Amino acid sequence: MSVVVYTESWEGKFKKASFEAVSYAARTASQIGTDVVAVVIGSCSEDLSSLGYYGANQVIHYSNPDFNNFNPKSYASILTDAVNNRSAQGVVLSGSFNGKAIAPLLAIRLKAGLITNVASLPESISPMRVKRGAFSSKGFVVYESKQEKFILSIIPNGIGIVESSVSAQVETNESFSAEANSELVSVNKAKGSIPLPEAEIVVSGGRGLKGPENWNMVEELATVLGAGTACSKPVSDMHWRPHSEHVGQTGIAINPNLYIAIGISGAIQHLAGVSNSRTIVVINSDPEAPFFKAADYGIVGDAFDVVPKLTAALKEFKAQN
Amino acid sequence: MKILVCISHVPDTTSKIQFTSDGKSLDTTGIQFVINPYDEFALTRALWFKEKEGGSVTVVNVGKANTEPTLRKALAIGADDAIRIDAEPTDGFAVASELISLIATEKYDLVIMGRESIDYNGTQVPGMVAALLDWPFVNACVGMEVEGGVATCIREIDGGKETVKASLPMIVAGQKGLVEEKDLRIPNMRGIMTARTKPLKVIPSISNEVATEAIKFERPAGKQACKMVSSDDVKALVDLLHNEAKAI
Ligand SMILES: Cc1cc2nc3c(=O)[nH]c(=O)nc-3n(C[C@H](O)[C@H](O)[C@H](O)COP(=O)(O)OP(=O)(O)OC[C@H]3O[C@@H](n4cnc5c(N)ncnc54)[C@H](O)[C@@H]3O)c2cc1C
Ligand SMILES: Nc1ncnc2c1ncn2[C@@H]1O[C@H](COP(=O)(O)O)[C@@H](O)[C@H]1O
Numbered sequence: 001m002s003v004v005v006y007t008e009s010w011e012g013k014f015k016k017a018s019f020e021a022v023s024y025a026a027r028t029a030s031q032i033g034t035d036v037v038a039v040v041i042g043s044c045s046e047d048l049s050s051l052g053y054y055g056a057n058q059v060i061h062y063s064n065p066d067f068n069n070f071n072p073k074s075y076a077s078i079l080t081d082a083v084n085n086r087s088a089q090g091v092v093l094s095g096s097f098n099g100k101a102i103a104p105l106l107a108i109r110l111k112a113g114l115i116t117n118v119a120s121l122p123e124s125i126s127p128m129r130v131k132r133g134a135f136s137s138k139g140f141v142v143y144e145s146k147q148e149k150f151i152l153s154i155i156p157n158g159i160g161i162v163e164s165s166v167s168a169q170v171e172t173n174e175s176f177s178a179e180a181n182s183e184l185v186s187v188n189k190a191k192g193s194i195p196l197p198e199a200e201i202v203v204s205g206g207r208g209l210k211g212p213e214n215w216n217m218v219e220e221l222a223t224v225l226g227a228g229t230a231c232s233k234p235v236s237d238m239h240w241r242p243h244s245e246h247v248g249q250t251g252i253a254i255n256p257n258l259y260i261a262i263g264i265s266g267a268i269q270h271l272a273g274v275s276n277s278r279t280i281v282v283i284n285s286d287p288e289a290p291f292f293k294a295a296d297y298g299i300v301g302d303a304f305d306v307v308p309k310l311t312a313a314l315k316e317f318k319a320q321n
Numbered sequence: 322m323k324i325l326v327c328i329s330h331v332p333d334t335t336s337k338i339q340f341t342s343d344g345k346s347l348d349t350t351g352i353q354f355v356i357n358p359y360d361e362f363a364l365t366r367a368l369w370f371k372e373k374e375g376g377s378v379t380v381v382n383v384g385k386a387n388t389e390p391t392l393r394k395a396l397a398i399g400a401d402d403a404i405r406i407d408a409e410p411t412d413g414f415a416v417a418s419e420l421i422s423l424i425a426t427e428k429y430d431l432v433i434m435g436r437e438s439i440d441y442n443g444t445q446v447p448g449m450v451a452a453l454l455d456w457p458f459v460n461a462c463v464g465m466e467v468e469g470g471v472a473t474c475i476r477e478i479d480g481g482k483e484t485v486k487a488s489l490p491m492i493v494a495g496q497k498g499l500v501e502e503k504d505l506r507i508p509n510m511r512g513i514m515t516a517r518t519k520p521l522k523v524i525p526s527i528s529n530e531v532a533t534e535a536i537k538f539e540r541p542a543g544k545q546a547c548k549m550v551s552s553d554d555v556k557a558l559v560d561l562l563h564n565e566a567k568a569i
Binding site: 138188243275300 | 332347439449451453478535541
């Protein structure tokens with residue numbers, strides 16, 4: 001039995017999405033009545049037993065240096081090994097770009113039912129039934145696995161982290177090796193920014209900001225809030241901002257705690273990627289902007305006036321709290 | 322290069338999504354179906370490869386006869402020929418299982434798909450096809466060049482980009498960046514006319530296995546009315562975000 005969970009680290013530290021995945025795996029495992037085996041791949045400078053705080057009973061560290069670079073095929077082999085080793089019933093991963101690369105490969109190897117974009121805890125575990133987001137946040141579909149094993153890829157930031165305090169046993173596997181059929185040449189890290197799918201607060205700008213030179217204002221607001229920055233599609237099409245910041249139906253789908261949209265009209269394709277945010281604030285000079293219909297809080301006003309005032313008010317708030 | 326582009330047939334991005342009253346399926350009344358936007362980037366990149374070094378671009382869809390207009394549109398954009406595998410695309414595994422025998426028999430050098438279908442957002446088919454064929458796989462691809470049978474691909478990762486090399490044949494799941502938005506082609510009159518005479522072959526389904534099943538469709542919960550705050554009182558917004566929404 002067991003539920004296996006894939007954890008990812010970034011610059012040697014566990015990603016928050018990994019804690020969320022472990023926590024999800026623990027809650028699923030307790031529904032099944034089994035334990036959680038977390039898999040750590042490649043070099044990691046963290047105390048691996050800390051995964052116990054999120055509910056991992058065991059941690060297997062596949063430490064062969066060949067695995068320091070991400071590779072979908074070899075990582076899928078590792079997870080297959082962990083599943084076979086523990087006769088696990090299923091695997092949980094976060095729907096990061098790497099998680100999304102591995103999950104379908106793993107589904108074929110394990111002959112498992114893969115459910116992606118998972119948005120809540122399982123409704124039943126035998127058969128595995130779980131609600132997932134679909135139609136770019138315009139709907140949900142409950143899926144059922146038709147195979148004995150399941151793989152659940154969860155929406156980052158979707159379900160949240162529940163702490164527990166299990167003592168995790170750590171085991172190192174130095175010898176396992178696996179073939180790869182592609183090779184990582186280089187990694188180009190985006191400077192200083194918070195990866196969008198992980199950001200709890202996102203500040204986003206649209207065509208209403210008039211030009212790339214006006215993004216200082218957005219970045220200052222983001223800095224005060226510890227937020228990631230995003231943009232609407234035309235803004236990335238015009239290269240005011242990088243593609244990786246484009247959110248919406250054809251960009252990244254996000255569901256932060258707080259989404260602040262500045263100078264964005266709220267077209268259906270934009271809403272499709274952001275409407276699952278828990279709280280939405282819209283700042284727009286046009287009181288008829290459709291975005292207000294999808295917002296929790298709105299300010300009708302000129303962004304060039306409102307945003308600096310908001311940044312100042314938040315600075316003051318942060319200084320006092 | 323002999324290239325295959327896999328196309329899914331999805332509701333236009335402006336569609337309001339409704340489900341049938343029994344909650345068992347998508348209500349397609351009034352919905353326009355289009356080429357999955359991610360697949361348009363894939364198709365355009367494939368056409369560039371062909372224009373540069375020759376070869377052919379085939380498009381394929383796993384679907385019933387109602388998807389043929391979508392395939393014709395891909396032909397009008399510039400694909401040489403189209404194939405429809407006559408099966409209901411019930412889940413990612415079913416679609417992948419239908420595609421692999423075509424890919425293996427036709428010996429494509431490169432298969433380009435989209436990062437995900439905007440209907441079910443599965444992100445399953447490309448990776449599953451790669452695993453079934455044991456071919457290299459690059460997802461979220463935002464740039465690709467091929468030289469001497471080796472592809473150099475840039476893929477998006479959380480927090481940056483990485484460059485990956487692999488030998489053809491391989492499976493690429495792409496998105497904007499593969500080509501830019503402005504590079505996408507709108508079919509012109511001549512394209513539409515010639516598309517009518519280009520071959521569209523229908524081949525029978527070969528598999529009926531699924532790994533998952535959709536049980537129930539639900540609409541998201543509606544939002545409460547938006548609370549408006551005066552632009553002269555942004556402090557009130559900070560208070561609401563802190564005390565009411567507990568978002569900061
Ligand atoms: C196939 C397809 C896919 C798409 N996918 C996406 C997607 O994934 N994501 C996406 O975002 N879009 C997407 N779009 C585009 C979408 O339809 C809209 O065109 C786009 O979202 C509009 O961007 P915007 O709100 O920044 O610009 P606009 O629609 O031009 O809106 C600008 C807004 O700024 C306001 N404004 C102007 N000046 C000020 C000021 N001084 N202060 C405050 N507010 C001001 C205006 O009132 C207006 O509401 C897609 C479109 C298609 C056809
Ligand atoms: N029914 C289908 N027919 C052909 N290709 C498909 C089909 N469904 C998905 N694909 C391809 O797989 C990609 C990812 O789709 P998905 O795994 O469904 O999110 C799409 O962008 C298409 O390239």
